[in-house]
Amino acid sequence: MEIQLDTITEATSELTLKATPEQLNLKLDLATLGSDVVYNLTARRIEDEVFLDGTLTFTMNLTCARCVEEFATPFRLPLRLVIQLVADESFVREEDADSEEFVLFPEARKAFSLDQQVRDLIALELPMKPLCRIDCRGLCPQCGANLNESPCGCKTSGTDPRWDGLRKLSNN
Secondary structure, three states: OEEEHHHOOOOOEEEEEEEOHHHHOOOEOOEEEOOOEEEEEEEEEEOOEEEEEEEEEEEEEEEOOOOOOEEEEEEEEEEEEEEEEEOOHHHOOHHHHHOOOEEEEEOOOOEEEOHHHHHHHHHHHOOOOOOOOOOOOOEOOOOOOEOOOOOOOOOOOOOOHHHHHHHHHHHO
């Protein structure tokens, strides 16, 4: 999603933008965008700096780490960014464009793409082990049945035979 920098003035302006999952091209393991990403931003320009402040709202389709069921979760993330416009493009480095909060950007270019900042923000906000619910019971280790839906009826032995050697030592 691009922001036209030449339209932003000293007066605070409200921007509402939308990006589809295809536009963002977000590639994550076990997660996909379930809706468009809506940007609600306030934009303001002071001399050669553009200040963007607002939120991103979207839904992610995640896979539960315990029961492997897919579920949707809404997200609302803050976005803060300062774009420093510079006259000399030699000051701008490629890694600066990927910064989370402060970016040097050539003044001659009129449009700034937020896509990389948004992809990074979403990737950093995703849980390492997503759970469909806090009390997810997972899958049966013997038959693979989803224990959230119903008990599977498998006989569970009280102990794992791999610990028998240690148990013999502790009994002596």
